[in-house]
Amino acid sequence: MNYEWRKNFLDIKPYTAGEQPKTADIIKLNANESPYPPSPAVEKVIKNGSFDLRLYPAIDPIELKNAAAKRLGARNRISLTADNIFIGNGSDDVLAAAFRAFFNSDKPILFPDVTYSFYPVWCALLKIPYETPMLDGSFNINAADYYKPNGGVVIPNPNAPTSIGRDKDFITDILEHNGDCVVIIDEAYVDFGCYSAVELINEYPNLLVTQTFSKSRAMAGMRIGMAIGSPELIEMLGAVRDSYNSYPLDSIQLKAAIAAIEDEDYFEHIVSKVKATRERTARELTALGFDIPPSSANFLFAEHKILSAKDIFEHLRKNGIYVRYWDKPRISSRLRITIGTDEQMDKLIACLKELIS
Amino acid sequence: MNYEWRKNFLDIKPYTAGEQPKTADIIKLNANESPYPPSPAVEKVIKNGSFDLRLYPAIDPIELKNAAAKRLGARNRISLTADNIFIGNGSDDVLAAAFRAFFNSDKPILFPDVTYSFYPVWCALLKIPYETPMLDGSFNINAADYYKPNGGVVIPNPNAPTSIGRDKDFITDILEHNGDCVVIIDEAYVDFGCYSAVELINEYPNLLVTQTFSKSRAMAGMRIGMAIGSPELIEMLGAVRDSYNSYPLDSIQLKAAIAAIEDEDYFEHIVSKVKATRERTARELTALGFDIPPSSANFLFAEHKILSAKDIFEHLRKNGIYVRYWDKPRISSRLRITIGTDEQMDKLIACLKELIS
Known part of the structure; x- marks a missing residue:
């Protein structure tokens, strides 16, 4: 087979994105997504809006x-x-x-x-x-x-x-x-x-x-x-x-x-909820032996003083909780944990307690 | 003012897109859009579908x-x-x-x-x-x-x-x-x-x-x-x-x-309608003195044997009918006319008859 036509291909390596598990019953704390839905006004405009999709x-x-x-x-x-x-x-x-x-x-x-x-x-x-x-x-x-x-x-x-x-x-x-x-x-x-x-x-x-x-x-x-x-x-x-x-x-x-x-009110409402859950989660994880820098985001960057990030990652994954782990220099001792709902964070903490005890 | 920070701007000229008039009562034959809406299945999935918009x-x-x-x-x-x-x-x-x-x-x-x-x-x-x-x-x-x-x-x-x-x-x-x-x-x-x-x-x-x-x-x-x-x-x-x-x-x-x-059936249905309207329109425009190459698309590329494309374009525009005209070498004698509904094409033809007579 002649593969001469490949000579002008762009020279790049494919970028590999993070895991996007499809099972419905997992707790997904690995992509910094929101645990709350968008403003009800968004759903309303999608379902009731009139869009002339024929036109650009x-x-x-x-x-x-x-x-x-x-x-x-x-x-x-x-x-x-x-x-x-x-x-x-x-x-x-x-x-x-x-x-x-x-x-x-x-x-x-x-x-x-x-x-x-x-x-x-x-x-x-x-x-x-x-x-x-x-x-x-x-x-x-x-x-x-x-x-x-x-x-x-x-x-x-x-x-x-x-x-x-x-x-x-x-x-x-x-x-x-x-x-x-x-x-x-x-x-x-x-x-x-x-x-x-x-x-x-x-x-x-x-x-x-x-x-x-x-x-x-x-x-x-x-x-x-x-x-x-x-x-x-x-x-x-x-x-x-x-x-x-x-x-x-x-x-x-x-x-x-x-x-x-x-919808400013809804925006403020869910942002406050995420922030409150973040502060509580950070306190509880710190009590379990994690080091966590002060977060201004919807996630925590957590390192455990004894357990390796990889072991924690795998334990959580086995229990249906997905967080982000990178096997990369400088950050391989840490996990990035998205702030979910209070209920999801309770499950995360319970699962970590089980591992640590 | 220091504008030194502009020195690393990409050297390109902005591309100018075609006219997108917003008035509701115009006849828009200038962007090769469909005169018919998408399959009803599309509207149904938008209005009734369940989308988890929180997630990527x-x-x-x-x-x-x-x-x-x-x-x-x-x-x-x-x-x-x-x-x-x-x-x-x-x-x-x-x-x-x-x-x-x-x-x-x-x-x-x-x-x-x-x-x-x-x-x-x-x-x-x-x-x-x-x-x-x-x-x-x-x-x-x-x-x-x-x-x-x-x-x-x-x-x-x-x-x-x-x-x-x-x-x-x-x-x-x-x-x-x-x-x-x-x-x-x-x-x-x-x-x-x-x-x-x-x-x-x-x-x-x-x-x-x-x-x-x-x-x-x-x-x-x-x-x-x-x-x-x-x-x-x-x-x-x-x-x-x-x-x-x-x-x-x-x-x-x-x-x-x-x-x-x-929705294959709907697709075949609207494509056939556009093709039938195209053949009829081409015949009628030819009778009015236009030269039109055989079209395999949802538009016609029309040149009048006497009138200039620019004059026709402006006459149509004044009457609320938008077609595409380019003031460019090789194609400035022609108009690109999107195939609309039969009713729209009737109005186009009537408007052209008025100009030509």
Whole structure:
């Protein structure tokens, strides 16, 4: 067989995603999904909405952008308009577009060594040079590592899988030292109690903040993400989108996103519940001998003082509880545990007690 | 203001999409959308389906791939499995992934000079060299233009905006002369009466066929596309997807696509209606002095022997009828007219009669 036609294949290694077990009766704490459903307004708009599916979606989803600008402006006490908002197919799509739009330097971009594992994958795909300054021994990002010449900066806040969030002083320090490149703050988990850089958008035209509907809005199954930034950055992201796939969201996603963003009360309600469950779970796990950094996210990054992460992972898995474990340097002693319902966390704790005793 | 941070922006020109007028009472014949709604099974699954929107969609949409393999296998009398099917966010997303995956040669890829205007946009974005052999005077692709050394070949069949489809001999000829690169046959409009190369998938491992749910399945608003090819090509497309955005379709899109693909009767019904309306419209327009190549698509590529395309376009637009006109070399004398309902085409013809008389 002639396989000459394979010579022009792109040279990349397939990225392997985490386990997505299908059994209904498992406790799924491995993908930082919400244990609560989206706002009832989302289900209502899907079931009762009138969608003209024959036609292409709006090329410019202005209603969703207005809704997001209004909501984020009010929350951060600044003035935002639709020109500050970019909408994409989950924040992965948004981040990939931003990497492509803004990181075209010969100098390396900078992001932490322990962070979201998609950053180096996009760099490989888009041939972006990068360096990964090491987190310190307590998993904190050292701002001074980001003072050197670079082609761009990506700071997840809070970081994942460490769950650690940083404050306004830290973010401002990064921005003040990087006025000549684009700085992306990836705020996938920000709503669970972390400082948001959205309030700085009008002060730093090179600041892009990315957020997602997958976590605090409980819509991982709907693939909606957004970026907030100056009109210059947002226009450039639009140009990249329109050079790749003009309609990343369908007509149903666009309306469901508006319904979600307008139901502020429900959003606050489920975020508070997750935070309360997180604090209680952290206390109980600490009592069982786990070390857990203070979490600003919807997950905990837990290391047991005696048992190995791998053994705990396998014990939990055998009992139908899925958490995330990586056999990787620097983090192989820890588990990332998504905050579920109180009942799910009770089962997790009971299962861990059984192992530890 | 320091604008130094703009120095690493990607160097592209924003792509401008066609007009999407929002008024409800216009006749929209400018985007090759379906005049009929999707299968009632699609609406049913959206309104009555149970979606766990909290959770990420299946990383491998195996049920949809099985449904597509079964349907396309039966239609083309060959054996296909899920390993032959790739699913993406509209066929634009599928084609962009394929360009990236397969066109990494220093030699130019080849596609016609008059064709889908997104091909050169992807080439610019992905830095793929390309050449565009000219269609002949009757807008036919000359197979011999594709015999020379190249980095890949893209043939839309039927071509757009010309509407002209080619037969098995033509496609086989292209494949026989291009065994050492990937050949993409873009079949966005194939269901309206054109030869499909899907039947050749098991004979040519370097053949990738792309199709969309936006036209014959009336789901432009849902953003679903697919590619059919050898397991080697499909695996590589998956690697590209998983290096960019692992979940291009949401949980609702995945189920709606299955509902659409399984309702074969409805599909045949609306495709036949569009074809019948097309033949009648072509006859009537010809009687009014238009030259129209034989169409294998859901649109006509019409030139009037006296009136200019621009004048006709503007007259129709003033009367609330939107068709597509390009002020571009080679095609500025023609209009692309989407086939609507019989009633819509009657109004179009009446409006044209008014202008011509």
